[in-house]
Amino acid sequence: MPNLVEASGLVKRYREVTALDGLDLAVAEGTVLGLLGPNGAGKTTAVSILATLLTPDAGSARVAGIDVVARPQEVRRHIGLSGQFAALDEHLTGFENLFMVGRLYHLGRPRARDRAVELLELFELTEAGGRPVKTYSGGMRRRLDLAGALVAAPPVLFLDEPTTGLDPYSRRQLWEVIRGMVGDGTTVLLTTQYLEEADRLADRILVIDHGRAIAEGAPDELKSRIGAERIEVTVTDAAVLEEARQLLARFAVGEQQADARSRSLITPIAGGMPVLTAALQELQRAGIAVRDIGLRRPTLDDVFLTLTGHVSAPEENDE
């Protein structure tokens, strides 16, 4: 499969900040690349260069085979962008915003109208579609902005934090929409702070920090790369946490972590379920009241924290 998005050696500097420091990336046709990284890592900068909003100081990039610096206007015909901050006309209605975008993609009037209606429907904005955008809630704006990116059904989509500010229901809806589009052959580059989102949507993940790639791979590859499964125990009484730690120390294959405030203990292990059962028996034998115990495999959160040493976005509360 050819790469529909390809960048090599992208550099972008702002006075004293180097936002991108030689970034390479590639997205194969019909796949999703998740771009992860802490705040200020350069995700928006990378997306902006690929979507022709910024010119790089060095390096080159091609989208749909077209050079973004040399022929930006042609690139624009092949892309849809939903930026980190909604780009909408506050005084126009939802319908008018989408219709206008369609007309500026040079769709004919009837086609632009049909697309606007379809997309309002798809993003459940049909009822609000006749109201000026300034009356919309944050999540409604976000959805309308995403709809704007899809108007011309472009072969390449750039979505910068597409689900930030969406409620769990809308987020899942959007995942469905994106999966549907990818199923139809669309190529997607998305950034996100929600690692679950990257896990669900992305075929490959690129973790960047300080404008440079620090890891790349399929979600499972990245997870197994950073290590072992672990037992996570929560005890009812913080006083026995240390005792529990010592009891489970013999199963540990790495450093244990105890946290008194959450009364929890993490013990990296090898061997899976049988070890978990043994550990639980050990605790029960010692009369330690266990509130919760489980075998946990590394998540992308762990990958993220291990790789970047940063704390990622606030935990989602929607599970």
Place this chain on the structure above:
Amino acid sequence: MKDLVYAVNDAAVIAWRNVIRIRRVPDLLVFVLISPIMFVLLFAFVFGNSIDIPGGSYREFLIAGIFAQTVVFGASFTGAGLAEDIQKGIINRFRALPMSRSALLVGRTLSDVVYNVLSLLVMALTGLLVGWGISSSALDAATGFALLLLFAYAFSWVMAYVGLLVPSVEVINNASFIVTMPLTFVANTFVPAENLPPLLRTFALWNPVSAVTQATRELFGNIPPGTPPPEAWPLQNPVLYTLLWVGLLIAVFAPLAVRRYRSSVDKR
């Protein structure tokens, strides 16, 4: 050829969007329309009796001057609207679309004609109430209004450029005053140019705003019979002179503005 078709289409789309916005933000429109009414009334009643126009009435003389001044002032809306477009989030949508790079500017200058049509309309009505009238043919009168609108259109390209030079909407109003005040006051708008002191007089005689005013006065039949013909060539041929300026302003400022827009919006 295809590019030209797209450019026209895109400008029309932007103009359509701007006109919708005019309707949705009526407060702005109210202010746009109230100030010309105030101008007509203030000048008519405050200066109406203190300035002498040989053989005619000052109010008769005044209205064309106020028309010209108002449409020139109105051009600052173009600059302000453009600056707002560029500062608001929507610009990032436009920048990623395959739309023509001149569309935002052409669309804006076109939609601002609506403001000028409306303000000319209310001024004409107010003028009629205070004793102004048109004593020429309907065709001449229509030509007079068309000339005002055409000049206003050309001038809105000047203000589009000024708007793009200036970093914020707040600064624009002041920046446009620096351009529009001398142009509209050092002219034959409120007093005959011949009455001005020598240096200002030369400026006024060659000032295109004087020519628009003169042309409008003639076309409305607002020049009292027996008035000696103007001494300077521009005022002897005011329609031609105005059209020359219209061509010049558009030829110079439209490309300048489009270039400036591209460099501020495309190269970041």
